[in-house]
Amino acid sequence: MATSRYTLTELMAVVAAREIIDGEVVFAGTGLPMLGVMLAQRTHAPRCTIIFEAGTVASRLAHLPMSVGDVRVMRGAATAAGLMEVFSYVLQAGRVDVGFLSGAQVDRFGNINSTSIGADPRRPSVRFSGSGGACDIACLARRTIIIAKHEKRRFPDKVDYVTSPGWLSGGTSRSASGLVRGGPSSVVTTMGVIRFRPETKEPYLAGYHPGLTPQAIAEATGFPLDVAGAAETPAPSDEELRILREDVDPEKIFLR
Amino acid sequence: MTGKLMDLKAAAALVPSGATISFGGFTTQRHPMAFLRELIRLGRRDLYLFGHSPGGDWDLLIGAGCVKRVELAYEADEAFNTVGPRWRKAVERGEIEWEDYSNFSMVARFTAGAMGIPFMPIRSLLGSDLIRQEALSSEQRAADPRTSPKKIHLMDSPFNPKDRVVLVPAIHTEFAVLHVQKATDQGTVRIEGQTFADVQQALCADVVIVTAEEIVADDVLRREPERNPIPPLAIHHVCHVPYGAHPYAVFNYYDYDPLHLKTYHESAKDDASYRRYLDTYVYGVKDQAGYLEAIGGPARFESLKANPDFGYRPDLKRRV
Numbered sequence: 374m375a376t377s378r379y380t381l382t383e384l385m386a387v388v389a390a391r392e393i394i395d396g397e398v399v400f401a402g403t404g405l406p407m408l409g410v411m412l413a414q415r416t417h418a419p420r421c422t423i424i425f426e427a428g429t430v431a432s433r434l435a436h437l438p439m440s441v442g443d444v445r446v447m448r449g450a451a452t453a454a455g456l457m458e459v460f461s462y463v464l465q466a467g468r469v470d471v472g473f474l475s476g477a478q479v480d481r482f483g484n485i486n487s488t489s490i491g492a493d494p495r496r497p498s499v500r501f502s503g504s505g506g507a508c509d510i511a512c513l514a515r516r517t518i519i520i521a522k523h524e525k526r527r528f529p530d531k532v533d534y535v536t537s538p539g540w541l542s543g544g545t546s547r548s549a550s551g552l553v554r555g556g557p558s559s560v561v562t563t564m565g566v567i568r569f570r571p572e573t574k575e576p577y578l579a580g581y582h583p584g585l586t587p588q589a590i591a592e593a594t595g596f597p598l599d600v601a602g603a604a605e606t607p608a609p610s611d612e613e614l615r616i617l618r619e620d621v622d623p624e625k626i627f628l629r
Numbered sequence: 630m631t632g633k634l635m636d637l638k639a640a641a642a643l644v645p646s647g648a649t650i651s652f653g654g655f656t657t658q659r660h661p662m663a664f665l666r667e668l669i670r671l672g673r674r675d676l677y678l679f680g681h682s683p684g685g686d687w688d689l690l691i692g693a694g695c696v697k698r699v700e701l702a703y704e705a706d707e708a709f710n711t712v713g714p715r716w717r718k719a720v721e722r723g724e725i726e727w728e729d730y731s732n733f734s735m736v737a738r739f740t741a742g743a744m745g746i747p748f749m750p751i752r753s754l755l756g757s758d759l760i761r762q763e764a765l766s767s768e769q770r771a772a773d774p775r776t777s778p779k780k781i782h783l784m785d786s787p788f789n790p791k792d793r794v795v796l797v798p799a800i801h802t803e804f805a806v807l808h809v810q811k812a813t814d815q816g817t818v819r820i821e822g823q824t825f826a827d828v829q830q831a832l833c834a835d836v837v838i839v840t841a842e843e844i845v846a847d848d849v850l851r852r853e854p855e856r857n858p859i860p861p862l863a864i865h866h867v868c869h870v871p872y873g874a875h876p877y878a879v880f881n882y883y884d885y886d887p888l889h890l891k892t893y894h895e896s897a898k899d900d901a902s903y904r905r906y907l908d909t910y911v912y913g914v915k916d917q918a919g920y921l922e923a924i925g926g927p928a929r930f931e932s933l934k935a936n937p938d939f940g941y942r943p944d945l946k947r948r949v
Contacts, residue, residue: 403707426732427655427682428823436943440707442655442682444880444941447822455824456655456681457740460733465752488729489720494762500720502712505682505703509733509753538756550756551783551793624948626708 377584379609381563382522382628383617384582386412387609389473389520389561397470398422400463400510403441405520406473408617408627409561411437415616424463426506428455437622441506460506464513467554472514474507478532479521481576481596483539483557483569485511486532494534504536511537516558523562529595540574547574564590566606567598578603632814635866637917640838641667643866644804647697649677649775651739651800651834652686653807653827654877656707657885660686661808661840663873663917669693670911677775679800680704681735681826684877685893688713691725692903693911698726698765698776700800702735709890714897728765728780730754734797736826741799742833750794754781760795805834808874810882812841816864817850817857822880822940828858837863840870842882872921872930883933884942887949889924 379387382405389409393399395418401410410423411434422431427442433449447453463469476485487507489497511517517539521527539557541547547556559579560567565587566580577599581587587600609617622628630636641664644650654660665686668676675697678687682703690696692715704713719725730738737749754760763780770776777798786792807827811819818839820827831837837859844867850857876886876893896906914920921930935941 404711427658427825435939436941439709439885439947440655440657440684442658442707442823442825444658444822444878444884444935447880447940453823455828456732456736456826457829460736460753465733488758494729494758495764496723497720500712500717502705503701503703503729504731504757504759506732508731508757508759512753512755512757534762535756535758541756547756551752552755553752624946626948629948 379614380628381582383614384609385520385561385563386617387613388566388606389518390416392518392559392561393418393421393471396420398424398468399471399473400424400426400469400514401441401473402475402507402510403505404475405627406475407438408622409520410473411621412613412617415620416613424459424469426456426459428459429453430459430463437624437626439626460509464509469514470516472510472517472555473520474510474517474537475520476507476537477501478527478529479519479560480528480532481530482541482543482574483519483560483576484532484535484541485519485537485539486534488534488536490533492533507537511539512552512555514555516555519557519560521560521562523564523590523593525593525595540569543574544572564593565603575599580604580606582606583608633816633865633867634814634844635868637663637840637868637870638667640664640866640868641671643836643838644668644673646674647676648804649679649802650804650806651679651802651830652683653805653825653830654686654874655823655825656682656684656705657709658878658880659808659825659874660684660877661806661873662686662875662877663870663920664806664838664840665690666911666920669695679802681732684713685890688715688897691715691719692897693907696725700728700730700735702730702732706890709887710894714894715903726765726769728763729759730797731759736829738797738800739826739829739833741797742801743829746799748782748796748798750784750796752794754795755793800833802834804836804838805830806838806840807831808840808870808879810841810879811843811845811850812839812867813845813847813850814867815847816861816867817847818859818861818864819850819857824858831859832863836865838866838868839864840868840873842871842873842879844869870917873917875924878941881940882935883930884935884945886933887945887947891949
């Protein structure tokens with residue numbers, strides 16, 4: 374690990390991209406998800422349909438966007454309209470396989486906070502941007518991939534504010550809330566991959582990145598994490614790294 | 630001036646302090662920035678803003694002290710700075726009133742207003758704190774008709790009691806201001822690229838002001854009416870404002886300006902440097918022509934001009 378061929382951010386982007394299956398409809402949020410989805414489109418998932426909430430469907434990205442409303446997401450798009458068209462006819466109607474999100478905090482049941490830090494959101498100690506479309510994507514995609522830098526403070530037992538619902542409090546709480554589908558399938562981090570048990574929705578460590586131990590990951594996580602069955606993540610290939618660095622993010626917009 | 634054409638300063642002067650207003654665009658594209666700077670120079674205060682994902686447009690108005698209350702889903706220039714710096718400070722210092730929604734719920738609210746119905750049912754928000762938490766108190770809501778008396782309402786479908794929906798209240802604003810690629814003196818409007826929620830925002834406002842990169846002959850836009858998304862009867866005033874969205878992008882015209890955005894975000898870190906930013910780019914210039922000189926004149930615009938094959942600037946250096 375000391376003389377690694379790649380950074381942890383690169384590794385995280387590659388592992389997250391691999392979560393996308395070729396041919397899927399992917400609704401990508403801002404930030405690291407844009408890196409993952411563009412890499413997936415240029416590697417194993419060329420037939421995935423990329424949707425950005427500002428109104429585009431099926432972009433063929435030539436340059437990494439810096440926003441979901443970037444002029445760059447117009448490149449090669451099949452249709453361009455507005456937010457209402459993609460949120461209602463595409464997302465709410467059930468046409469999105471994968472929502473791809475990031476956030477400031479992710480908790481034990483995959484709930485995401487991108488609103489604020491502090492016990493009372495009316496008087497927060499730190500204020501963030503807010504949901505944007507993240508809540509809608511987490512509510513209405515068939516499954517959600519979450520990508521986030523792994524730090525203990527970012528992975529608390531309970532987020533300060535549930536901006537984007539995951540498995541809520543576990544078990545059947547998500548469907549009991551009235552949500553009609555979805556839920557997080559994986560949380561890809563700079564240390565490993567967390568997944569959720571089918572019935573209880575309790576998190577477990579499915580993968581640990583090369584050079585790390587499951588125990589070290591459990592210690593860097595603010596909630597109990599079953600690490601017993603974790604397997605080492607396959608390292609990024611030279612080809613994945615080359616495409617990520619040279620084609621996807623040559624300007625180091627997210628690979629900083 | 631003929632038809633609906635109006636001078637930018639005259640159009641901005643229509644908006645009084647305390648008005649309810651929405652601005653077109655989305656985070657890094659097509660905000661009516663020149664119009665906003667006029668509002669700041671006019672000293673407007675206590676504005677009520679409604680939006681889905683604004684960026685530096687709101688940040689500038691909030692930073693200049695023009696805003697009392699906002700209802701929003703997001704406020705940032707996305708990867709240029711993950712939270713709007715003056716929005717963040719205003720919240721953390723208790724200087725602004727706000728309510729959080731999601732993008733879909735805000736756009737559903739604009740759509741309900743545009744359709745003339747009182748609310749819209751959606752399947753989003755369930756299970757989130759956007760439902761459980763309210764930043765505005767019921768007293769604040771009850772005291773001011775500009776805000777809906779209730780944030781949301783949960784309802785089981787009257788057709789199937791097991792089917793739960795969230796009702797979000799319609800938005801009506803006194804003003805909507807959009808920046809578009811092309812418009813005519815008759816109020817015909819051409820939007821190229823994503824439309825965001827500009828159409829719905831226009832159609833739920835009493836007065837709609839459009840600022841446009843180009844004014845073209847009405848006959849030209851009428852050759853392809855399917856590309857003109859807003860009925861001209863809903864458009865009241867049209868202003869010719871080239872580079873009117875700078876430092877944000879306009880598809881097919883120019884890209885965002887990473888250098889200026891960096892200047893903005895660095896200046897916004899503390900109050901004194903922010904005041905200098907406002908003095909240099911807003912108060913210290915008298916109009917849009919003065920602003921364009923202040924940001925570097927024609928050489929700067931040339932460096933941002935879109936490549937027609939892409940609609941943006943493929944060689945733009947974005948990490949500056």
